[in-house]
């Protein structure tokens with residue numbers, strides 16, 4: 001789908017399908033090489049390095065699109081600087097009954113209650129081993145089975161299973177669709193979890209020939225006191241970064257009618273303000289050195305730039321692709337480079353935090 005016109009027609013065609021079938025068709029089209037990018041040679045000023053990884057550009061595909069690692073290379077080829085597969089749980093699980101994902105076209109939002117449907121560790125490992133490319137940054141987002149008797153053990157199992165193939169790990173304790181999962185954000189539970197995943201990562205350092213960076217992905221629905229506890233634990237346990245944020249259970253910012261009261265996590269444009277405010281608060285609590293990935297409602301170069309000025313080092317998106325298609329990736333990257341020209345900055349790092357105070361004081 002090289003021409004914008006064909007892409008537009010295809011996107012409208014997909015919207016005749018229900019959201020889950022449209023997603024499946026898109027993954028199959030990516031697999032078949034029917035969707036290709038895009039801006040793969042972004043401006044060199046957009047490159048950055050975090051941990052032991054060189055990011056060709058700051059924009060990543062967020063978790064949940066490629067839950068089973070079917071298309072990491074196709075996503076990188078679209079122009080993303082990195083991609084995150086999962087969430088993956090030790091054993092395969094079917095997730096919640098359908099329908100479980102809903103588009104909100106007026107609001108440009110998505111509600112999902114998939115509930116970690118995925119093929120499990122063994123299938124994902126096999127797929128990642130069969131990748132044709134062995135370059136490109138592919139993070140692995142690990143979760144816990146719904147019926148796990150010991151959730152922490154499930155995260156540890158994910159780290160042990162994939163330490164030799166993950167560019168980085170995301171520990172996802174913020175999905176609203178697995179009952180009780182977000183309780184792991186409470187301080188004492190979080191301390192135990194982080195201790196366990198850091199130890200597991202360190203134990204695998206020989207096999208992996210590196211200490212795989214460990215990031216924690218948090219919900220936007222945390223009150224300030226809880227956020228402070230979370231960031232303190234992250235710093236105390238020397239985690240490598242934060243991802244802010246997952247979907248919200250809030251419904252405050254919706255204008256349209258339709259399935260907007262469906263249970264699940266809301267993402268896309270209506271999540272932008274809240275997730276950006278939490279990002280800025282997290283940046284202020286964490287200080288300048290902790291890498292933070294900003295995600296939630298990025299749908300343009302302007303919203304991507306805003307995340308950076310609110311404290312993000314790297315960016316991810318998902319929902320806006322549903323409404324705008326893959327041409328958005330190139331648009332965001334060239335818009336970021338234009339902003340560097342406009343303000344006379346040599347890198348995005350110079351723009352980071354410029355509006356962090358304003359965003360941190362945003363009421364949520």
Ligand SMILES: Cc1cc2nc3c(=O)[nH]c(=O)nc-3n(C[C@H](O)[C@H](O)[C@H](O)COP(=O)(O)O)c2cc1C
Nearest residue numbers: 062063064087112245246267268296297317318319
């Ligand atoms: C359909 C769907 C499925 C998702 N599945 C996951 C998941 O399995 N694990 C996870 O950490 N986040 C998941 N997310 C959350 C996204 O990674 C992202 O944090 C959130 O959607 C906010 O970004 P956006 O507004 O750009 O979509 C999912 C989001 C959507 C829309």
